[in-house]
Amino acid sequence: SMLASAVAVELMAAIIVHPKGADAPAGDSDDGASALGRVPHQIRGSLADYGLMQLTGQAFDKCTACSPVILDAYRARRDELLLGALNTPGYLEELSGLAALKQAMVDVDLDFEMSDDDDVSNDASGEDGDAAGSTGVADSASSHPGSPHADPSGEAAAASPDGRVE
Numbered sequence: 819s820m821l822a823s824a825v826a827v828e829l830m831a832a833i834i835v836h837p838k839g840a841d842a843p844a845g846d847s848d849d850g851a852s853a854l855g856r857v858p859h860q861i862r863g864s865l866a867d868y869g870l871m872q873l874t875g876q877a878f879d880k881c882t883a884c885s886p887v888i889l890d891a892y893r894a895r896r897d898e899l900l901l902g903a904l905n906t907p908g909y910l911e912e913l914s915g916l917a918a919l920k921q922a923m924v925d926v927d928l929d930f931e932m933s934d935d936d937d938v939s940n941d942a943s944g945e946d947g948d949a950a951g952s953t954g955v956a957d958s959a960s961s962h963p964g965s966p967h968a969d970p971s972g973e974a975a976a977a978s979p980d981g982r983v984e
Contacts, residue, residue: 825861825870832857844874880919882910 836852858872911917
């Protein structure tokens, strides 16, 4: 969009004139500001209030773009890193340690018990409690009289094998 393009141009100009270039520090202080002001590391837009938020966060040590491991590998063996990233899915995740972190999260055994007061009702049929054979498509169409799939007789429309309501 034009708004995103405009913000990108402003960011690029701020980076170009900053004394530290792409290494410009993020933060709320004007200590590292250049002639064009602070250089935010992230900008998020909100259509609700047409506002832009400048966000600052800490670097993620397993980032597949800028973690020290990735940057060191790029400096030491650029061509090999690029070919590995382009030819092997998950290459950067393995190299940065992100894959191990993701696997550790999968391996976490969340053992919890539900009390007798917890309600885990997943009644798909709505009113009569008989969910057998119900896809929910026909039921929802027939329950809305203004629906283009509603049957004037009030009976549920039948779904064809390809999922279309007839």
